[in-house]
Amino acid sequence: MxxxxxxxxxxxxxxxxxxxxxxxxxxxxxxxxxxxxxxxxxxxxxxxxxxxxxxxxxxxxxxxxxxxxxxxxxxxxxxxxxxxxxxxxxxxxxxxxxxxxxxxxxxxxxxxxxxxxxxPGVPWVDAGFGPASSDPRTVRAERETGAVLAALHAIDGPAYGYPCGRQESSWASSFGAMIDELLDDAARWSVPVPADEVRAALETHRHVLDDVARPSLVHTDLWAGNVFVDPVTGEVVGIIDPERAFWGDPLADLVGIDPMGREPGTPAVLEGYGPLDVDSPSARARLELYRMRLCLVMMIEITPRKFDGDWVEPHRAAVTANLHAALASLHGRDDVGAPAGR
Missing domain, CATH: 3.30.200.20 (Phosphorylase Kinase; domain 1)
Known part of the structure; x- marks a missing residue:
């Protein structure tokens, strides 16, 4: 991932x-x-x-x-x-x-x-202009990424969940099952995660998941490595790696495009997308729930994949901090970035 x-x-x-x-x-x-x-x-x-x-x-x-x-x-x-x-x-x-x-x-x-x-093109991470900058190519790439997401989310699925996996009749049930699976995975590989806090956050905010009225196709992993661009103009020319897609809430893609961020996309992404609620209490809570899920994935996968290299520990620390920031927000606390186990 x-x-x-x-x-x-x-x-x-x-x-x-x-x-x-x-x-x-x-x-x-x-x-x-x-x-x-x-x-x-x-x-x-x-x-x-x-x-x-x-x-x-x-x-x-x-x-x-x-x-x-x-x-x-x-x-x-x-x-x-x-x-x-x-x-x-x-x-x-x-x-x-x-x-x-x-x-x-x-x-x-x-x-x-x-x-x-x-x-055609090259992965955005290779293009010489990064996301969230003032480079006109960045602005174009972000705006066009937003438009791609809007087109993707217009596709409805038969139920909520993974296309080739478990599916449910409601998004709340499906998302809850996704979290249960991740916590089981963490236990299987003895990965320390704040499971009780995660379950409490999900229980407290489960009702907002019922605000999702239809199962949209969500890429979930549209970071800059999976977006191909023209390095000269910034035009988006290709989208790859939707293998982790699910039928669910479009807001989850705003977390997937910036896994370590705290905001729902950039102004250019949202402009390209068109009308989308990212500011209501329900939307804000759902965004934090999706950050929570993605951080769990990124924390847990380190162990079974046997990741190594100098990047691993800084990566683990950043993901852990982001997880606790999401949990703090969901629990209405101000201890953003608290260490694991708090």
């Missing part, structure tokens, strides 16, 4: 023959493999940029082979991604890749695989 850095291309070179053979078979319905690069920087799937013999480039994405390190909601994520791309196929405003081939048989590979079209 939220790759810790930028996708980098690494030539396959002397990769095992089985990798080349698998990629060759996966793209065979589309064309003949000529070259491939491993794209690093993500923390979930393994992704390759494949060049075909006719010069066309495609992207091949494979799910993790082992499932022991997956959070409960992370099973079958590539199937969810393919489903969202399918919904986007007739909606060009969503700027998502086209699904070219899927292999969910788990016979060619021991995991799911997805082949999609290659997008």
């Amino acid at each position: 939220r790759g810790r850095g930028v996708r980098r291309a690494v030539a396959l070179g002397r990769y095992p023959r089985r990798v080349i053979d698998a990629l060759t078979s996966l793209v065979a319905p589309i064309g003949r493999l000529a070259d491939a690069e491993l794209l690093t920087g993500g923390q979930f799937a393994t992704t390759y940029r494949v060049t075909l013999a006719d010069g066309e480039r495609v992207v091949v994405k494979t799910a993790p082979v082992g499932t022991d390190g997956l959070l409960t909601y992370e099973h079958d994520l590539l199937r969810a991604e393919a489903l969202v791309y399918g919904l986007a196929a007739q909606r060009p405003a969503l700027l998502m890749p086209q699904v070219l081939h899927t292999d969910f048989s788990r016979t060619l590979l021991p995991s799911d695989a997805l082949v999609v079209s290659h997008l």
